[in-house]
Amino acid sequence: xxxxxxxxxxxxxxxxxxxxxxxxxxxxxxxxxxxxxxxxxxxxxxxxxxxxxxxxxxxxxxxxxxxxxxxxxxxxxxxxxxxxxxxxxxxxxxxxxxxxxxxxxxxxxxxxxxxxxxxxxxxxxxxxxxxxxxxxxxxxxxxxxxxxxxxxxxxxxxxxxxxxxxxxxxxxxxxxxxxxxxxxxxxxxxxxxxxxxxxxxxxxxxxxxxxxxxxxxxxxxxxxxxxxxxxxxxxxxxxxxxxxxxxxxxxxxxxxxxxx
Numbered sequence: 001x002x003x004x005x006x007x008x009x010x011x012x013x014x015x016x017x018x019x020x021x022x023x024x025x026x027x028x029x030x031x032x033x034x035x036x037x038x039x040x041x042x043x044x045x046x047x048x049x050x051x052x053x054x055x056x057x058x059x060x061x062x063x064x065x066x067x068x069x070x071x072x073x074x075x076x077x078x079x080x081x082x083x084x085x086x087x088x089x090x091x092x093x094x095x096x097x098x099x100x101x102x103x104x105x106x107x108x109x110x111x112x113x114x115x116x117x118x119x120x121x122x123x124x125x126x127x128x129x130x131x132x133x134x135x136x137x138x139x140x141x142x143x144x145x146x147x148x149x150x151x152x153x154x155x156x157x158x159x160x161x162x163x164x165x166x167x168x169x170x171x172x173x174x175x176x177x178x179x180x181x182x183x184x185x186x187x188x189x190x191x192x193x194x195x196x197x198x199x200x201x202x203x204x205x206x207x208x209x210x211x212x213x214x215x216x217x218x219x220x221x222x223x224x225x226x227x228x229x230x231x232x233x234x235x236x237x238x239x240x241x242x243x244x245x246x247x248x249x250x251x252x253x254x255x256x257x258x259x260x
Contacts, residue, residue, distance in 0.1 A: 001065060006040075006102045006123050007143055007258050008247050009065045010193050013038045014229040016105075016173065017222070018069060018197040019053075020044045023210045024218075026053045027060050032215045034064065036222035037230075042067035042105050042195070051091040051099055058100035067125075068096035069105035073114050097122065105195075107148050109133055115140040119259075125173065129153055131165045134172070143259045144171045146195060151177025156185035163190055171256040180228060187232040192256065200225055 001009075010016060017033060019026060019041050030041055043054050043066060050068070057066050071093055072078045082089035093104060093114055103123035104110075110126045118124060119141025127148040128134045134145045147159060154161070159172055174186055175195030186194055198206055201221045209218045233242055240253050247258060 001063075001102050003121060003123055003143070004247055004260055006065055007260070009040050010103070010123075010144070011245075011247060011250055012242055013040055013226070014193055014233060014242065015226060016067065016175075016193060016195045017041045018044055018175065018195055020046055020197050021210070022047050024198075025213070025215075026057055028213075028215045029218065030057060030061050030064050030066075032219040033222055034061075035219040037226045038222060039063075040065035040067065040102075042069040042103070043101075045070040045072075045090050048088055051095055054096060054099045054101055065102045066100070067103040067105050068093075068099075068101040069107075071096065071104060071106045073106055073108070073111045093118070105146060107146075109137055110140075110142070112140065115142075127175075131162050134162070134166055134170055138166075138170045138259065141259055142170075144173050144193065147172050147174040148195075149176035150174035155182055156189050159186060159191060160189040168255050169257050171258060180225065183225075183228060184232055187229070187236055190236075190254070192233070192250070192254065194229065196225070 015038055017038065019029060033041055043050055054066060054068060057064065072090055073093060078090055103125060105125045107127040110124055123143045124141060125144045125146050126137045126142050128137055128145045137145055147153060159174060168190060171192050173193045173195050174191060178194050178196040179200050183194060205221060208214060237253060240250060247260065251257060
């Protein structure tokens with residue numbers, strides 16, 4: 001999938017699910033997302049054998065938009081970790097790209113080397129915690145800036161406070177602590193796409209899903225979140241049909257630039 005189509009899918013979905021649960025089957029989880037109306041997922045490298053899971057997802061669901069997350073874009077740190085964990089090493093950015101992922105996500109900034117190699121070819125979503133990082137990463141080629149850890153940085157209040165300083169031009173995707181309680185405030189603050197994990201689902205329900213491997217129930221819970229986001233975005237931007245609008249149309253109406 002090309003870079004514009006991938007970003008278009010993320011904007012259409014409004015949600016990037018962080019797959020961070022080794023007790024769930026990755027393909028069945030993706031199928032639950034599709035049933036819920038979401039056609040993307042980021043696979044965090046914090047799970048076991050992440051590269052194998054990304055490759056399997058690409059092979060079994062080739063049209064599903066798959067991202068790689070928790071990437072370490074620092075060779076020296078990667079080397080330290082992998083020497084300590086030889087049986088389950090962290091993949092490099094090149095390895096996940098070779099595995100066929102559609103977008104790249106990090107908790108930290110991406111390096112100049114990564115921007116030089118991949119900017120304009122595959123969506124880059126770096127983790128940022130300050131206005132300086134957001135502007136710097138966007139200037140280098142980031143398509144969306146991940147606000148992480150969003151809850152600890154101040155949540156919707158933080159996003160609303162810094163957005164005027166970036167002239168409401170860069171699309172911010174808060175990740176970390178997002179839930180059905182604060183999603184309305186994030187969207188009111190101008191957020192188009194949110195990152196979130198299974199913690200968005202009530203604990204007892206999530207425990208049941210894992211224990212019984214109930215992917216039908218998972219789809220139902222994810223659909224509730226998707227419907228909440230869709231309804232709130234429709235209220236915020238009534239002139240946009242996110243299911244049909246192009247990236248250019250969304251950019252024109254919201255003022256957000258996606259570095260395309």
